[in-house]
Amino acid sequence: MRLADFILRNMESIVAQWEAFAATLVPAAAGMESLALRDHAQQILEAVAKDLRTSQSRDAHHQESLGRAPVPVDAPETAAQTHAILRARGGFNIKQLVAEYRALRASVLRLWMDDCQPNAPDLDDVIRFNEAIDQALAESVGFFSEQVDRARNLFLGMLGHDLRSPLQTIQVTASYLAALNAGERVSGAAARLIRSGARMQSLLDDLCDFNRTRLGFGINVIPASVNLADVFADELDQLRTVHPDRQIELELHGNAQGVWDGQRLQQLLGNLVLNADRYGAPDSPVRVVVTGDEAEVRVEVRNSGPGIERSLLKRIFDPLQRGPDRENGRDGEGSLGLGLYIAREIAKAHHGTIEARSDETETAFTVRLPRSP
Numbered sequence: 001m002r003l004a005d006f007i008l009r010n011m012e013s014i015v016a017q018w019e020a021f022a023a024t025l026v027p028a029a030a031g032m033e034s035l036a037l038r039d040h041a042q043q044i045l046e047a048v049a050k051d052l053r054t055s056q057s058r059d060a061h062h063q064e065s066l067g068r069a070p071v072p073v074d075a076p077e078t079a080a081q082t083h084a085i086l087r088a089r090g091g092f093n094i095k096q097l098v099a100e101y102r103a104l105r106a107s108v109l110r111l112w113m114d115d116c117q118p119n120a121p122d123l124d125d126v127i128r129f130n131e132a133i134d135q136a137l138a139e140s141v142g143f144f145s146e147q148v149d150r151a152r153n154l155f156l157g158m159l160g161h162d163l164r165s166p167l168q169t170i171q172v173t174a175s176y177l178a179a180l181n182a183g184e185r186v187s188g189a190a191a192r193l194i195r196s197g198a199r200m201q202s203l204l205d206d207l208c209d210f211n212r213t214r215l216g217f218g219i220n221v222i223p224a225s226v227n228l229a230d231v232f233a234d235e236l237d238q239l240r241t242v243h244p245d246r247q248i249e250l251e252l253h254g255n256a257q258g259v260w261d262g263q264r265l266q267q268l269l270g271n272l273v274l275n276a277d278r279y280g281a282p283d284s285p286v287r288v289v290v291t292g293d294e295a296e297v298r299v300e301v302r303n304s305g306p307g308i309e310r311s312l313l314k315r316i317f318d319p320l321q322r323g324p325d326r327e328n329g330r331d332g333e334g335s336l337g338l339g340l341y342i343a344r345e346i347a348k349a350h351h352g353t354i355e356a357r358s359d360e361t362e363t364a365f366t367v368r369l370p371r372s373p
Contacts, residue, residue, distance in 0.1 A: 003125035004052035006112045007045050014108055015041045021103040028091040039086050041104075043079035044136055051132040052125060068138070077143075084140035088147040097144055101137045105130065156211040163204055171197040198242050202274070205267065206338040209345070210319060219342070219349040221261035228256035228265065228290055228297060235266040236288065239273055246277050247285035254292035258371035260350055265369075268346040269299065271339035272365050276303035280363070296352075299367040308358040316356055317344040343367075 007014065015038055022037040023029050029037060077085075087097050108129070113121050174193035177186055209219060229252050236248050269288065276286040280303030289300040308316065319341040340356075343365075347354040352369040 001112075001115060002052075002122060003108075003112055003129055004049040006115060007049045007052075007108065010111065010115075011042060011045060014045060014104075014111065017107045017111075018100070018104055021107075022100060025092060025096040025099065028087075028093075028096065032090070036090070040079045040083035044083065044104075045108075047079055048129065048132040048136065051135075052128050056128075078136070078139050080136040080139040081143040084142075084144040085147050087140075088144050088151070094141065094144055094148075097140055098137065101133055101140070105133050153211050156207060167197060167200055167204065171201070195242050198238075202270070206271075206342050209342050210338045213345055219264065219345045221264050221346070221349045223259045223261055223350075226258065226260055226262040226265075228258070228260070228292075228299070231262045231266055232256075232269055232288065232290060232299075235269050236273070239270060243277060246282070248273060248277075249285050249287045251287065251289045253290065254297075256290055256292045256297055258292075258297055258369065260369060264346050264349070268343045268367065269301070271343045272301040272367075275339055275365075276301055276363070279303070279305065279308075281305035296371060297369050299369070300364055302362055302364040304362055307360050308356070308363055313356060313358055317341055317354070340365075 001009075018041040019034060019037045023032070084097060087100075109126065170193065174190050174197060178190035178194065180186065213219065232250060236250055240246075240248055273286055273288065280286060284304035287300075287302045289302070291298045291300075317340050319338055344354050347367050347369070350369055352367060354365065354367045356363070356365050358364070
C-alpha cells in the first residue's frame, strides 16, 4: 500500500500514538486533555498525505527537504504553523516541539513498514515522506520561534515601563537627600544613590530601545534644529559628574548646527563615551572631536589603550556583545552589551553612519550625520 493511502486509512491509530507521546512531554503536557494533546496532528498528516500524492520536480523535492517549499502570497497559516503557536502558548519548549515530529516520523514509518510485509516499502514514498515532515517541522520551528520572541519582547517592554516609576522615585529621593546638607555620611550615600540611579537609568533606556527595535519599530526620533556643541557639552558635563575620575575632553571644529533629535544624539554620545571609559586606558582622557563641514557633521570618540581584536571589531555593533575590560577586569560590569547597538540604530535613524577602527594604541568610533534628513 502506498504511504499516502496508509496514512489516511490509519489516521486514528497514528494520531493515538502522537497523543501518547505528547502526554510524556511534561510539565507542559501535564493535565492537558486529549483534544489539546492531539492538536492539529490530523491536519498535519492530511497535508503530508496530500503532498505525497502531488507530483513534484527534483528541485522541488530538494527545496522541501530543506524546509524551503514555496508559500503562496497571502496563504493562510498551515496546520504546522498553527500547531507551533498553540504549543508555544501552552508552555512547550522548542526541543519538545521537534521531538513530536521526530516521534511522528518514526511511528508512521514503523507502522507502514509492518503493514507492507512481506513486500518492501516504496523507497520514493519514504523519501517524499521525510521531505514533507521536514517542511512541516521547518514551518513549526519558524512560527514557534517568532511566538517566543514576540512574547519575550512584550515582556521586556512591560518590565521596562513598570521599572521607570520606582527608579524615578529613587532618583528624586536621592537628590532630595543630597540637598539637605545633613552631613558627610548622608551626602556620600546620596551621591552613591545618584550614580547608581543614573547607571540603572542608562541600562533601562538601552533595554527599552533594544526591545523597540526587535519589535520592528526602530528608534524613534523627533528632529529639530539643534547645535551639537551645546547638546554634547551638556551630556559630557553630566558624564563628568557621574565619572569624576575620568578626564573627558571636547573639541569643536566648524559649524555644529543641524536638524537632529538632540536627546537621541546625547544618548548616542553617552553610549560611546561610556564604552571608551569602560575599555580604554584609565590614565588617559576620552576625547570627543566634533567637526562640521558643509554637508555633514562628523563626531569622533577616541580612547587610548589596547586595540580591539579583529574578530570582535567585525561584530562590535551587534546586540549583546561585550568585550573584556583588559585594564581593570570589569568585563562589561554594569552593561547589557547594547550601548554600541543602540548608538548604531540612532545613527541610522538620522540617516547617518557609524564605524569603528582600532590599533595597538587607540580605538575610535566615528559617526557621520547629514545636516538635515
